[in-house]
Each structure stands twice: as structure tokens, then as C-alpha cells.
Amino acid sequence: MKTLLITSALALTASLAAAGTTVESCNREVTFEAPPQRAISNDVNLTEMMLVLGLADKMVGYTGISGWKTLDADMRAGVEELPELSAKYPTKEVLLGADADFFFAGWNYGMKVGGEVTPETLAPFGIKVYELTESCTHIMAKDKASIEDMYNDLLNLGRIFAVEDKANDLVAGYRADLARFADGLETGEPLRVFVYDSGEDTPFTAGRYAMPTALIEAAGGTNIMDDFEKSWATVTWEEVVERNPEVVVIVNYGEVTAEQKRDFMMSNPAFADLDAVKNDRFVTLEYVEATPGPRNIEAVKTLANAFWGE
Incomplete structure (x- = not known):
């Protein structure tokens, strides 16, 4: 009887331990005793990750979209x-x-680092935070951006919300789709690519820790700011001119349209000698394609087709 009780107690302990799910979120471990029921996501790309996993019924809302962007x-x-x-x-x-x-x-x-909304400030109120992997570079040492960052987030969300099978299938499908596309892609010497997000006096662009670097590489190019030890940040136009991009990727969002950004570069004498301008080689990615999320696979295809032809 004593052995049976001990065995039952051990089984119960193991069951309780198994009930909690622990994931890595940047430099933290976060444990969930049960799937969240009142979730909120911020930004279009993070919200799409929730939606593609079928988690809308676990959400009470979203934030941070209409202030800058529109929904398709x-x-x-x-x-x-x-x-x-x-x-x-x-x-x-x-x-x-x-x-x-x-x-x-x-x-x-x-x-924001040091802001009023952080994992630490929300913890006392029972709000658990999962951090976008690409963004971890702002608080810890991290390898440069990779499509694996996006896969990691989908898989972790799958574990958090107990939809692991769906997340695993989704990521496996993305991997297979991208592999098939890469197998059929004929490229030459990697093209020099500049990511133009915004700004006229000084350009806001993607450095080595931002997702476009990974997308450009997967499409057969090289981000000219690959050695810029930042995620999204400002550089100088002089640096852009010196590195002479062959293609400019415009990130489309906000009040200034992609066409206006292209016109600005095409009409400015300072950029007249850039290969991208001389050959009118511009390609547009929507914000939701250029940031980590389910549309990254199609973004790679869009870039590759612009770089090398359909």
C-alpha cells in the first residue's frame, strides 16, 4: 500500500510539473501553467502570428497598428x-x-527599454509577456537576424497556447516551401541591397539584426548595412552612396507612400550615380512582410523575383 501511495504521489507530482509550459523569451524563462485566455498582441506582424495559429478566440484585442499602418x-x-x-x-x-x-x-x-510597459512592470499584475525574438537584440547579445527567429516565435506560441501540432505543421510547411523555391532559384553574385524604410534628411534602415537582412540573403542578395550593429536605425546618405546599392527595397507604410520614397531617390542628384537609381531597380515590401511574421516566405519570393526575374 505504501509503495502504491508513493507511486501515486510521484505520478501526481509529475503530472503537475507537466502542466506547466516553459519557453525562452529573450534572456528570460517564462512558465505558463495554462494557455492564456485574454491575450493582446502589438503590431500587425505579431498579430498575424496569433491569427495564423488560430488564436483569435484567445485574444481580447490588439494594439499598435492604426497609429502607423493600415490593415489589408x-x-x-x-x-x-x-x-x-x-x-x-x-x-x-x-x-x-x-x-x-x-x-x-x-x-x-x-x-521600450526602461519604459512603463515591460515584462517586469506587468508581472505584478499577472500579465505574462512573450518577446519577439528578432527584437531581443535590444537587451542581449544575439546572432544576426534569421528566418529561424520567426519560426522560433511561432513554435513558442504554439507551446504557450497548447497548439503545438498546428505550429509544427505550419513551420514545417514554411520550411518546405522556402526550400523548394530556393532549389529552383538561379542567382548570380549576391546583389548589393539597401533597405529604405523612411526619412529624407537621414535614412532609417535595417541593420544586421533586422529581418530584412535575412530575407535579402535568402533571395540571393546582401544587405549593404550587414555590418551595421543595429536592428532598425538611422544611417547617413553618405554611407549609402559609398556602398552603392544595386537594388533598393522600400518598406511601405505610413503617410509617405512607397512611390513617393522612390521618387525622392530617383529625383535627388545626390543619388544619380547609384546603380539602383541608374537602372531604376526598386522593389517594395509591405511593413508586415519586412518584419518577422507569416508573410516572410512570400517576401523572399518577391525579393528574389525582383533580383533575378520571375
Whole structure:
């Protein structure tokens, strides 16, 4: 009898331990005793990760979209039952007012280092935070951006919300799709590529820790700012001219359109000798394609087709 009781106790302990799911989030480990039921995501790309995993019914809203960007038809359909709780970054009060138990955000994707909304400031209120992997470079040493960062987030979300099979299948499908495309892709010497996000006096661009670096490499190019030890940040036009990009990738969002950004570069005498300008080689990625999320695979295809032809 004593042996049976001990065995039962051990089995119960093991069962309770198994009930908790622990994932790595940047430099932290976060344990979830049960899947969140009142989740909030920030930004379009993070929200799409939630939607592609079928988690809308576990959400009470989203934040940080309409203040900068617009939703396409797919996104509008996905979140039509959910309120936008804040047009830009949410305050702590917004998250508490929604009675959230989970916040999917990132550093400079809804949270600022030293800001009022961080994993540490939300913990006392029972709101657990999972951080976008690409954004971890703002608080810890990290390898340069990789499509694996996006896969990692989908797989971790799958574990957090107990939809592991769906996440595994989704990532396996993305891997296979990209592998098939890469097998059929004929490239030459890697093209020199500049990512033009915004700014006229000084350009805001993607460095080695931002997702476009990985997308460009997968498409057969090289980000001319690959040695820029930043994620998204400002450089000088002099640096861009010196590195002479052969292609410019424009990130489309905000009040200044992609066409206006192209016109600015095409009409400015300072850029007249750039190979990209001389040959009018511009390609546009929507913000939701250029940042980590489900549309990264199609973004690689868009870039590769622009670099090397259909």
C-alpha cells in the first residue's frame, strides 16, 4: 500500500510539473501553467502570428497598428471581432483595463527599454509577456537576424497556447516551401541591397539584426548595412552612396507612400550615380512582410523575383 501511495504521489507530482509550459523569451524563462485566455498582441506582424495559429478566440484585442499602418483585407477579416485597444504603443492602464493575462510584444514593437510597459512592470499584475525574438537584440547579445527567429516565435506560441501540432505543421510547411523555391532559384553574385524604410534628411534602415537582412540573403542578395550593429536605425546618405546599392527595397507604410520614397531617390542628384537609381531597380515590401511574421516566405519570393526575374 505504501509503495502504491508513493507511486501515486510521484505520478501526481509529475503530472503537475507537466502542466506547466516553459519557453525562452529573450534572456528570460517564462512558465505558463495554462494557455492564456485574454491575450493582446502589438503590431500587425505579431498579430498575424496569433491569427495564423488560430488564436483569435484567445485574444481580447490588439494594439499598435492604426497609429502607423493600415490593415489589408486579410488582416481586417482576421481581427474584425477584436477591438484595437490602442492606436500606438499601449500604456499599462490599457492592458490592465482589458484584464489581459498575456502580452505578445517586442522591444520597439510595443515596449521600450526602461519604459512603463515591460515584462517586469506587468508581472505584478499577472500579465505574462512573450518577446519577439528578432527584437531581443535590444537587451542581449544575439546572432544576426534569421528566418529561424520567426519560426522560433511561432513554435513558442504554439507551446504557450497548447497548439503545438498546428505550429509544427505550419513551420514545417514554411520550411518546405522556402526550400523548394530556393532549389529552383538561379542567382548570380549576391546583389548589393539597401533597405529604405523612411526619412529624407537621414535614412532609417535595417541593420544586421533586422529581418530584412535575412530575407535579402535568402533571395540571393546582401544587405549593404550587414555590418551595421543595429536592428532598425538611422544611417547617413553618405554611407549609402559609398556602398552603392544595386537594388533598393522600400518598406511601405505610413503617410509617405512607397512611390513617393522612390521618387525622392530617383529625383535627388545626390543619388544619380547609384546603380539602383541608374537602372531604376526598386522593389517594395509591405511593413508586415519586412518584419518577422507569416508573410516572410512570400517576401523572399518577391525579393528574389525582383533580383533575378520571375
